[in-house]
Amino acid sequence: MTAADIRSRGEGRLADARDRLVKLEASAPREPHALLRAVDELQLVLWNVASEVSVLMNVHPDVAAREVCEAIQRESTTLSVRVAQSRPIYDALSAVDRTALDGPARRAVELTLMDMRRAGVALDEERRKRAQELRARITRLSQDYGRNIRDDVRTVELPASALDGLPADYRAAHPVGANGAVKVTTDPPDHGPLMTYSRDKAARLALARAYYDRAPANVSIFDQLRAARHDLAVTLGYPDFAAYNLEDKMMATPENVDRFLDDVRAAARAPADRQYAALLEIAKRDDPAATEIGSWDIQYHLARAKDERFRFDPREVRPYLEYRSVRQAILDLASELFGLTFTRIDPEETWHESVEHFSVTMDGKPAGFISLDMHPRPGKNKWFTSFGYRLGLKGRQLPHNVLVCNFPDPSASRGPALMEHQQVVTFFHEFGHLVHGIVRGNAVEWARLGRPAENDFMEAPSRFLEDYIFELDVLRRFAKHVETGAPIPEDLVKRVQAARDFGRGVTVEQSASLSRQSLKLHQGDPRARDARSLAREWAEREQRFTQLDGSNWPVNWEHMGNEAYSAAYATYLWSDCIAADIRTGFANGLMDRAAARRYRDLVLAPGGNIPAADAVAAFLGRPYDTRAFKERLAKSG
């Protein structure tokens, strides 16, 4: 798939969308269903353009192709705003007799009208134009923001002592050079293990510095982005961007987010006190004068505490977690639980030879496609994400979802590509997004309902799927020692399970602090405070761990470039609460297939057809609440 292919297809679709818009504005169908269908078709065409380029922009190895994607994305944003601001379409949809429509159709109309108001359709001409300009500016700045992070991989030279404590396969992949130094990059397969295991405190600090120094150009870009977001919100009649951004979510208002975070912090306090004391005791053993722990050093100290308390050493698990067998295990699990099967295919077009593509069936019927782009390479997104490449709509088009991750690469490593247990948790997490996309993409009819209306529900199916990798039943199926072929010992799995939740107090506090930073970065007029000092102030107010001074945080924080998470990083904790309650619906254990099918059909399949809270209530037989989340937190050591 070349830059020219992407351009011609994108431009063709944009031209199609423009034609449809002109026709709709000139003569909108009078019959409600036909009108909704025409509006929805237009939205689908725009969605297809935007979703394809937003994936390729993050993964295409050719810089020219990535630039074409950015250009097409800018055009599609402009056209989407133009459609959302169309007064003739808004008036026609508003006039629809909604009592003549079924539930999902009525909801599609209502949500589309809400989107149009949020795009400024009801404003006067001058402010509509201003909103268009600001949207275009926001798109451009978000592109710059993401590109600056993607393109900035740092390599740090560290003394050989940096490898003390690292697993053998990692040491083999990082030979000591003639100058006595080892080279470690800020890419996740390098960065994660070193920050977790290296006994060299100075080496951990040096790598953390490099990591949080990335994307210096974003210092200015992010403040411009925050200002543009604020101006857009004010133009649309909101007090600030946080109020605008949260309005269409379950969380709904900044006040609710603050209250929610206060509540979560209160629940985390006692376990976090105990856990922090345990971590500090470990730090003092290394250095009797230690009085504090750096926020970059949490993983290292947690790993040691888990080792001492539960005899859980993640390095002991690594030889059982070879990338390819993990991948197959996840596909098999999805088949057993959710009735999905995956068949490897070689499609005519792909963006890189390392990407694996599969066709999917559900209950034996064709159900779409997935692509797994799982290993780091230059110019590729540095995070772990699931993208909708093509939206699935029942009877209209099959879903195609893509995982973009940065796991160890079997074809690039000198030995087997062993994964950290935590990386496997992430794999399950991202796969949860993918299963959700496929399942709802075969049940939902309207493009507007192709994903849950409330984005803060989006992490719940993924958080829920994470729990599976701690099940003996699951691990026993595939986790075999890479050298001996012996299955993972039951005793080791018990220790993995015992250690799982230890530290949740401090990690939940950490996540609540990030959530608060994300909110405060988008409240009030951002011109009053630069992002770095504001984030730091809130981190110091709410975190017990010492902050890294002089770093570029938060401008290398991927989520801040993504509008869905911008003021709403609390999405993760919000979804965690829902996921913990969903778990209570599996009274007979996670491998209960009947419960898994009910979960698939009642929670995943509805997509945006009904409010997310209603879907969860249908599964649980009651409204969800935060009790299960808090109980687990209280028991976390």
Ligand SMILES: [Zn+2]
């Ligand atoms: Zn996620």
